[in-house]
Amino acid sequence: MRKIVYPRAGGVETIQIVDSLNPIPGPGEVCVRVNKAGVNFAELMMRQGLYGSSPKFPFTPGYEASGEIISIGEGVDSFKEGDRVLAMTGFGGWAEEVVLDEGRVFLLPDGVSFEQAAAIPVTYGTAFHMLVHLGNLAKEDTVLIHHAAGGVGTAVSQICDSYGASLVVGTASSPKKDFVESMGMRFVDRDAEDFVEVCKDMTDGKGVHHAIDPVGGRHLMRSLKATRRGGKLYYFGASGAVKGQKRSRTSELRMWWGMPRFDPIKLMTSNKAVFGVHMGLLEDPSIFRGHLDALSTMLEEGKINPVIDSIWRFEQVSEAQMHMHDRKNKGKILLDFS
Numbered sequence: 001m002r003k004i005v006y007p008r009a010g011g012v013e014t015i016q017i018v019d020s021l022n023p024i025p026g027p028g029e030v031c032v033r034v035n036k037a038g039v040n041f042a043e044l045m046m047r048q049g050l051y052g053s054s055p056k057f058p059f060t061p062g063y064e065a066s067g068e069i070i071s072i073g074e075g076v077d078s079f080k081e082g083d084r085v086l087a088m089t090g091f092g093g094w095a096e097e098v099v100l101d102e103g104r105v106f107l108l109p110d111g112v113s114f115e116q117a118a119a120i121p122v123t124y125g126t127a128f129h130m131l132v133h134l135g136n137l138a139k140e141d142t143v144l145i146h147h148a149a150g151g152v153g154t155a156v157s158q159i160c161d162s163y164g165a166s167l168v169v170g171t172a173s174s175p176k177k178d179f180v181e182s183m184g185m186r187f188v189d190r191d192a193e194d195f196v197e198v199c200k201d202m203t204d205g206k207g208v209h210h211a212i213d214p215v216g217g218r219h220l221m222r223s224l225k226a227t228r229r230g231g232k233l234y235y236f237g238a239s240g241a242v243k244g245q246k247r248s249r250t251s252e253l254r255m256w257w258g259m260p261r262f263d264p265i266k267l268m269t270s271n272k273a274v275f276g277v278h279m280g281l282l283e284d285p286s287i288f289r290g291h292l293d294a295l296s297t298m299l300e301e302g303k304i305n306p307v308i309d310s311i312w313r314f315e316q317v318s319e320a321q322m323h324m325h326d327r328k329n330k331g332k333i334l335l336d337f338s
């Protein structure tokens, strides 16, 4: 079988596709033949050596994959060969076959396609965790999201819609205006408008209930400023540290240097909250399982449906990553291993 390998930190030219022995599941494990796998911004950062919790090089990335069980290890009784599943691999999912603990595998409901399954976990799981689990998203709430046209951005907009949020302000680059508006968001051109002002203007000067920031640096404090008294800020990414497909020390330094130090007294007197979110480092896996159950019901009820930007053969992984580096994706990018 073949798998994608990051041999060392670098640009997309470092990515390799290598032949490997077919993996054999041990006790409590299953082997999944991968059909589709999600491409996340996190995997671009891993390739650059910017992702704190990734394994040492060389390694196979791939947070999430969908496919079919082809063999099961000793003691596995909740799955059988031929089952269609979602595999929450964390790492290693960008391979034709992957072995993982049965606890990280979820049976797919009949109507759910491999494409939908591979597009949902990271983006919708993260959006749901922030807005619903931590944020107690309520009807008429107002929300600010950055990179609004991307995987997490489109998931946020659909979840907000289904919970009856009254306003989602979405920032993105100018070519994505029509798309962001078609998702029902108030588009903010990241380079031409001040999103803090827009959030205030659209909420009678109060600010939004929830601000979701994957950028970091000085941007984070501006997102906090866009929230109202009693508002919530979620910090969950560091896209500000990435510039192009090669690692940029200057961008990294600028982002870390600009990181705010939150004043607890100000947070207390304004009743604001700041959450840090890293779905790959959740203490309790049952939390994520609960999110997937809820999302699966929402999918069945037609309340969410992932927007797929494009599907690339896995041999084109470099092109697929460049598509995201070039900020061209509208929705989720998938790799096809079928």
Ligand SMILES: NC(=O)c1ccc[n+]([C@@H]2O[C@H](COP(=O)([O-])OP(=O)(O)OC[C@H]3O[C@@H](n4cnc5c(N)ncnc54)[C@H](OP(=O)(O)O)[C@@H]3O)[C@@H](O)[C@H]2O)c1
Pocket (backbone or CB within 6 Å): 039, 040, 041, 042, 122, 123, 126, 146, 147, 148, 149, 150, 151, 152, 153, 171, 172, 173, 176, 214, 215, 236, 237, 238, 239, 240, 242, 243, 244, 277, 278, 279, 280, 324, 325, 326, 327, 328, 329, 331, 332
């Ligand atoms: N903490 C967690 O558990 C967690 C989980 C999932 C995602 N995230 C974070 O959420 C963010 C979105 O992730 P995603 O996977 O859904 O990606 P995505 O939004 O589908 O794609 C990336 C988008 O980010 C924008 N962008 C901003 N800076 C960029 C840069 N330096 N290079 C390329 N694109 C850049 C681009 O859109 P515009 O130019 O239009 O803005 C691009 O289309 C990322 O920061 C990611 O790390 C965190």
